[in-house]
Amino acid sequence: MRRFLSILSATVFSASLLSGAAQAGDASVPVLVPLTGFLSLEGTSQRNGAVLALKDAPAGVAVRSEVIDTGTSPEAAVTALERAAGGKVTAVAASMLGTQMLAMLPLAQEYGIPLVTVSGTASITEQGNPWVFRFFPGDAVTKEAHARYVAEELGKKRPAVIYQTTAYGQSGKAHLEQAFKRLGVEPVFEEGVDPAAKDLLPVLTKALAAKPDVLVLHLHSGPTALFIRQAAANGVEVPIVAGSAMHQPSTAALLEPAELKGVCAETAASPVSGGSPEVEAFTAAYRKAFNAEPDAFALGQYDGIRMVLEAVKGGAGSAEEVRKALSAGTHRGLAMTYRSDGKGNMAHSAVIVCYDGASRVPAIAKRYDNVTGVVR
Helix, strand or coil: HHHHHHHHHHHHHHCCCCCCCCCCEECCCCEEECCCCCCHHHHHHHHHHHHHHHHHCCCCCEEEECCEEEHHHHHHHHHHHHCCCCCCCCCCEEECCCCHHHHHHHHHHHHHCCEEEECCCCHHHCCCCEEEEECCCCHHHHHHHHHHHHHHHHCCCCCCEEEEEEHHHHHHHHHHHHHHHHCCCCCCCEEEEECCCCCCCHHHHHHCCCCCCCEECCCCHHHHHHHHHHHHHHHCCCEECCCCHHHHHHHHCCCCCCCCCEEEECCCCCHCCCHHHHHHHHHHHHHCCCCCCCCCCCCCCCHHHHHHHHHHHHCCCHHHHHHHHHHEEEEECCCEEECCCCCCCCCCEEEEEEEECCCCCCEHHHHEEECCCCCC
C-alpha cells in the first residue's frame, strides 16, 4: 500500500509540472529511488532533491515525472526501470543503492537511458557503460578525503575501520585501505556489519580491544547513528570520523547534540552549514517544500537533474543528446563544478564536517577540491 501511495502521489506531482506555455523542450525524468528499507533516509533525500530540481525547471522546459519506490532489492529497481522505459524517457534519477545501480546498468544501455545518480559505490562507473552519471563524489574521492583527514589533520595512525557488508560498504572499505596505504597508515581492526544489525556494541568492543586511535565508519544512516549512540553511552573517547551518512540532518536528528561531540564525517557538501547565498536559497526552498533539512545527497541529485534540464533547454531533444551533453559538458552546480572524467564520474570534490556537541548542524572543517584534477 505504501508503495502504491508513493506512485499515486508521484502521478499527481507529474501532472502539476506540465505547462501550457510555449516550450523549448519536453523532458520525462522518472525518479526511481529507495524510499523504504534500510536506505529510506538517504533515498528520501535523493528523491526530494530530484523533485525540487524538476519543480525548478528552466523556463520553456515542460517536465513529466513519476516517483517509484525501488525498495532495496535489485529486482525492484530493474522492474521500476522497465516500467519507466515504456515511455519516451529523457533521463532517470536513479537509485543511490549500489547493487540496484549495477542491476540497472545493462538495461539502461539496452534502452539508451541516462541514469543520473548520487550512489557512492565506485564500481558503477567502472563497467564501461556510457549511460551512467554520478553527481556525488565516488569512493575514490570521498575516501581519499576521509583517509587524508584522519592521517594528515588528526595525525592518527591506528584506525579501526567498521564498514557495511553491502556493495557500498565493500567499495568504501577497499578505497579506504588503498588511501591509508598511500599515507603509510595500517588499520589495526576491520570488520563488516550487516545493515539490519540491532546492536553494534559487540563490534565496538572488539574494535576498542585493538587499541585504535580513531574509529573510521563507512556505514549507512541507521547503523551510523546506532554506533555513535552506543559509543557515547559507553563513554568512548576515541574520535570518530564517519562516512557521508553522518552528515545527513536526518541522521543527526536520531542523536542528541552531546552524543555528536567531536564526531566528524566526509561528504560532498553540507547545505545546512551554509557557504553561499545560492546554497542558502536552496536550503530555504527545500525546507519550505519538504519541512525537512537538506543534505549532500539532495543537493547532488538537484545539481544532476538541473544539468539534464539545462541540456534540454539548450536543445538536447533525445536521451542520446542528453547523454552527449552530460558526457562533454561542464556544469556549475551549487555543491561544486561537475565534469565527467570519461567514465561518468561528475563530482570531484569533498568536505569534512564536524559537530561541536551543542548543535546538530556541523561546521565545515576541511575542503578537498578537485581531488581528481578533472575539472579545468
